[in-house]
Amino acid sequence: MIDRCIDVLIVDDNPIVRAALRGYLDSAADVAVVGEAADGLEALAEARRAAPAVTLLDHRMPVADGLSVLADLSRLTSVLVLTSDPDPDLIARMLHGGARGYLIHGAFTPGELHRAVIAVASGYGWLSPAAAAVATASMRARPVARPRPRYGLTRREQDVLDLLAEGLSNAAIAHRLLLTEKxxxxxxxxxxxxxxxxxRSEALLRWTGRS
Incomplete structure (x- = not known):
């Protein structure tokens, strides 16, 4: 976990959404909003100017949408997608394209947003429960593609990943397999x-054959 103030860039074409997100984050002592952008091209320019640790990125925007600039943006900053689109294919494409997390508008609290920003700034991934539920439901509907033997996974590691793909937490996996959480x-x-x-997000995509 980092111990400094986290600079955040907010990217959304709706000024009301930007204001709401800024309001959520301004109340946190360890987060500072250093810029805003209304489309993908503005996002790239602002990211180069402000060098934010984390960028909150919408998908559906004019001029250039979130996915079209994700690869370039993720080289400049850690990207946390915030969008109203719960499409599982979009979630997978965003995560595979470089996003570290995905939140669905209307399905997260200010506290969860703050925790997600901290996690992403610290180098971790973050899927909100709503996004994880969508992604997991989609994965369950498709056959699990086993990795090739070159990965060298043990039987127990495969068991853990199978349960991860079912949406279980570490504690639930430990209970199912009669192991400690550690x-x-x-x-x-x-x-x-x-x-x-x-x-976890990248592991799910790789293990289920979607990356």
């Missing part, structure tokens, strides 16, 4: 290394 975390960290990913 052991589950160790299995996950080893699996991340073998799958060449850095967080």
């Amino acid at each position: 052991t589950v975390k160790n299995h996950l960290h080893r699996a991340y290394a073998k799958l060449r990913v850095t967080n």
Whole structure:
């Protein structure tokens, strides 16, 4: 976890949404909003100017939407997608394209937004429960694509990833497999290394064959 103030850029074409997000974040002592943008091109310009640690990025915007600038933007800042679109394919494309997290408007609280910003700034991924539910439901509807043997996953690591794909928490996985939560975390960290990913969201996409 970082111990400095986190600079945030807000990108959304709706000024009312931008004002609401700024209001949520201005109440946090460890977050500072350093810029706003109304489309993807403005977002890139503001990110280069302000060098924010985290950018809150909408998807549906004029001139250039969020997905079209995501690759370039994610090289400049950690991107947390905030959009009203719950489409599972969009969630997967955003995460695969470089976003570190995904929140759905109307389905998160100011407190969750703050926690997501902290997590993303610290290098972790973040899926809101609403986004995770959409992504998990979509994954369950598709056959699980087993990774090739070159990944070298153990049977237990595969079991943990299967339960992760079902939407279970570390505690629930530990209960199901009769393990300690610390052991589950160790299995996950080893699996991340073998799958060449850095967080739960990326692991889910790789394990279910969507990246």
